[in-house]
Amino acid sequence: MVFLSTTLTEEQIRRAEEFHGHWCPGLAWGLRAAEWALREVGCAGDEDVVTVAETDMCGVDALQVLLSCTAGKGNLLIRNRGKVAFSFYRRGDGVSLRLVARTLPDPAEEETRTLRENPCRTAEQEARLGELRAARARRILELPLEELFERKETTEPVPPxxxxxxxxxxxxxxxxxxxxxxxxxxxxxxxxxxxxxxxxRK
Incomplete structure (x- = not known):
């Protein structure tokens, strides 16, 4: 595999996919968010780096693998607000950032939705859905990070x-x-x- 923009290695992508269980656009979003976080706050040696996810979608698994942030260590907090948005903190020096996913136009969005919502997909339709999802995931890996996310300041203090x-x-x-x-x-x-x-109960 050759990706034009991401600096992630094939090994990092493979580990995230194995941990998550399948390859999908949601995981790709998480990989790219983790890539940006690695650039600015680094990886959690123990609990120094904290991630706050505003979604419980597939991408959270990529953050666990690449940043070593987990619920068990208390440095992965999921505050599900239905947004593809992630805040990252480095406790040691207070460095932080918040990434919010930009709208990424998808010419195959309607076809993908129709196939996904069909509970009686044929084998051919299942294969087509897989192709569409793989193509979108690949595009997410190929685009520059700045086209995928808006970088903002964090709105909450460093989690204790x-x-x-x-x-x-x-x-x-x-x-x-x-x-x-x-x-x-x-x-x-x-x-x-x-x-x-x-x-x-009243």
Whole structure:
């Protein structure tokens, strides 16, 4: 594969595809966002780099692979606002940026939508849909980053390091819950699930 614009290696692209499970335009968007982030904030050695994704689409997996930002480490936060937008922070020196996807015209958009929304696609239609998706993903990799994203300043402060809080036992189910997620009802400590069950609904 030869891509005209991206500086990502075939190995980086392959690792992201393997992690995600398939190749698609959404993953390509995430790869290019990660590419820009690598250029400005670098890769998370541990938790120094933080990613805030305003979507839960396929591209988030590329960010995990290339930037080493994960939910388990607390440096990947998904605040799903339905936008293809990502904020990146480097805690060490406060460097940050926000990338918002630009509208990318797609001459095959109507055909792609029709095929995608058809639950009874034939083998030929399935193959055609794959071709269209692969072509769009390739175009995303080929275009300059500045044509794909608008770079903005971040609108929120650097997210804090994931807290390590003690656990308490829910009085209803007996399961442990982090203290900061516990609720108090009539003198009893409850987990959120039990609290919602016991609360009278109006």
């Amino acid at each position: 390091v994931a807290p390590m809080e003690p656990s308490v036992v829910c009085a209803a189910c007996g399961e442990k819950v982090m203290e900061t997620h516990a609720r108090l009802r009539r003198g009893r400590v409850l987990c959120e699930a039990c609290f919602e069950t016991e609360m009278p």
